[in-house]
Amino acid sequence: MTRIAFVGGGPKTLFALLELNDRCSPASAEGPVVEVFDPYPPGAGRVWQAGQPRHVRLNVAAGIVDATTDEGDGSFASWVARVEPRYGTEPYPPRAVVGRYLQERFRTLADTARFPLAHVPARVTGVARAGDQWEVASDAGTGFYDEVVLATGHGLPGEAPGPPLAGACNPDALIGDYGALGEAAVPAGSAVLIRGAALTAYDAVLLLTEGRGGQWMPIEGAGGPSLGYVPGGREPAKITMGSLGNLPMEPKPAQVPETINRCLDAYRDQVLAWGAGLAARPGGPGARCTGLFGILLACAMECARLSGAPATPLDLWRTALTGRGEPGRGTETAAEHLRLSIEVNRGHTLPGTAWVWGRVWSGLYPQLVHAVSRVRWDPAQERIFRRVARSMERMAFGPPEHTALKLLALFDAGLLEQGTFPPRPPTDTLLIDAVTPPPGVLAAPAPGGEAFSPLVAGLLSSGQVMVRAGETGLLTDTDGTCLDARGNRNESLAALGRPTEGPTLGHDTLNRTLHDEHRRWAQRIVRQRMPQHLGERS
Structure with a gap:
């Protein structure tokens, strides 16, 4: 019997457990026993609490939300049409509705899973190596587990990442509780x-x-x-x-012109090929982002031409570095800026460089996530990449x-x-x-940054996990397995989602298909802990 503890019970945990369940044989006596530690209802976790006000809406199209299994349709689209039909056609429904869906999917899994699955409504305070096992301390006591998965999302309750705002009405970050x-x-x-x-x-x-x-x-x-x-x-x-x-x-357009979508299609393989070239040279010097930005700039220039945006390569590169569009943009009032952005999205005004970059970055994002995953950057190049990525976030992933x-x-x-x-x-x-905790586990890049959580601080001090210099997130292998202070796989300790942001990109998402660490983790568990299940599903 393999005992598995999940620290955090949000969507990343739910997705991993769904994958594990699909790979387990029915009614097997050799399956795992799983306990999910989270003070909040599992499935939804802290961010997607079902009791939050319904004025707080999803910021991405609900079509990406999908917690189905091999056993039948459990998509959000089918669920909301049946349970909350008034939101069935809304692209951006309330987060509380999405949270209710995620909670129900976890409850259904717990009732029907091919292995014992339980929720422990407690906060984990520490994880430490104990021989071949892990000692997990929580508000509910102490237990020993063969596998631990860190999926803490926006952080454990009671943590205060970053300097607090003295005198603020909310002592804690506005995460699911208002x-x-x-x-x-x-x-x-x-x-x-x-x-x-x-x-x-x-x-x-x-x-x-x-x-x-x-x-x-x-x-x-x-x-x-x-x-x-x-x-x-x-x-x-x-x-x-x-x-x-x-x-x-920058607000997202309701629709992207088809000419832009076809242009983006022509560059997806180029981004992936750039990333594959780095992967083929793992022992070389730190990576440079020049080639990647060359591909993105060429795509942006073509999108600018197709959309009629009067942009030069220098204009586009300046916007990528600064986050500011054409001269004069950024000096108007926020209302004027917003009004112009909406006019551009509706096709009433020619777009500028910020609009072009927003379409390029969001349109190629799945390929970017794959290409830059775990890249060991040259330090100076890493600073440039992070600077550009911050600018792009504002231009690509604004409100609907x-x-x-x-x-x-x-x-x-x-x-x-x-x-x-x-x-x-x-x-x-x-x-x-209204400043939310940043992704990763450190308040500032390693080696000087301090851990937000005592739990992570303990794992770092004991050498069980690694944060590379210049980064703030845990370094993991492609199946989520944490790498220790020497860079070796720390078998049986994994991390999924926001704690790993930095070495990997884009974890602040409900998109189950954007990353595959949770899928590879389930494959490893079956391969190493339950070999009798091999062949059920690869």
């Missing part, structure tokens, strides 16, 4: 300053407006539909979002149009504004911290 933004803490008519101007800040803004009884009034115009805001009377008097760069995220229209309506109503976060916030302003 009770700190209630009217007792943020009264109607107050002045609110939010640290952050990205997706979590947008959630906070909508909770303080739409969530306080405000309504949206559809407006038809020559440029397409827009929204007006009708106050509910319980909103703050003014909400200000403040960030360092003061650049709004409907969210952008809501924000624009609040700007136009005078309720919302955006600026640079002040070094000394006004004393008569209520503060909200």
Whole structure:
């Protein structure tokens, strides 16, 4: 019997267990025994809590959400049509609905799994090697396991990654729990300053407006539909979002022109070939990103030509490095910036370099994730790549149009504004911290960065896991197996998802197919721990 402990019970754990179940023989006496440690309901975990307000919406199209098994259709699309039909045609349903789906999929798996599967509603406080096993300490006590999987997502409860915002209404990050933004803490008519101007800040803004009884009034115009805001009377008097760069995220277009999609298709294999070339030279010097950026720049130039964007290679490269588009963009107000971005997405205005890069980065993202996975960069090249990746995140993965229209309506109503976060916030302003924990496990790149979690700090100090210099995430093999301080596979200890961001890319996603570590992990468990199951499914 193999005992397996999962530290964290969110979607990454659910996906791994679904893969394991599909590879196990029915009614086998030699199957694993699995316990999932998480204070929150498993499947959904901390981020996707089913009890959060329904004003908080999914930021990616719901079509990527899929927790099916070999035994039948369990997709989100079929589930929502049956259980929550009013959201059946919505591309961006409430996160609470997605959370309910994930919870139900875990419960169904626990009831029907080909191995014993249990939820332990406790926080893990430590994991330590104990001979051939692992000692897992939690609020529920101590146990010994043959395999441990770290899937802690946005972090364990009670952790405080990064410097806290003194005086903020929410002592903890806004992750699935928004009770700190209630009217007792943020009264109607107050002045609110939010640290952050990205997706979590947008959630906070909508909770303080739409969530306080405000309504949206559809407006038809020559440029397409827009929204007006009708106050509910319980909103703050003014909400200000403040960030360092003061650049709004670029909203995603509802549709990408087919000419752009065909252009992207021509570059997918080139990105993969670049990555394969690096993999073929594992012992060489640190990788350079020049070749990769050459491919991306050529694709961006072709997309610019097809879309009519007046861009030169120098214009595009400057935008990639700075996150700023054409001269003048970034100097207008956030409302003006948002309005222009929506006009570009609708085809009413010629796009600029930021729009072009957004389509290239998001369109080639699956290939990029594969190509740069575990690349050992030259240190200077790594800094360039991380800088460009940060810029691209803002241009490629902003809010959907409907969210952008809501924000624009609040700007136009005078309720919302955006600026640079002040070094000394006004004393008569209520503060909200909308900066979420960064991915990885360290507050700053190794070797100087400190671990967010005592659990990870203990594993690092004992040499059980590795974070490479210049990175913040755990280094793992392709099946999620952690590498120890000497760079060797630490068999029976694995990490999945956000803790490994850095060596790998793009884990902040519900897309089950974007990464395959969870699938390879299940294959390893069957191959090493349950050889009698080989042949059931490779």
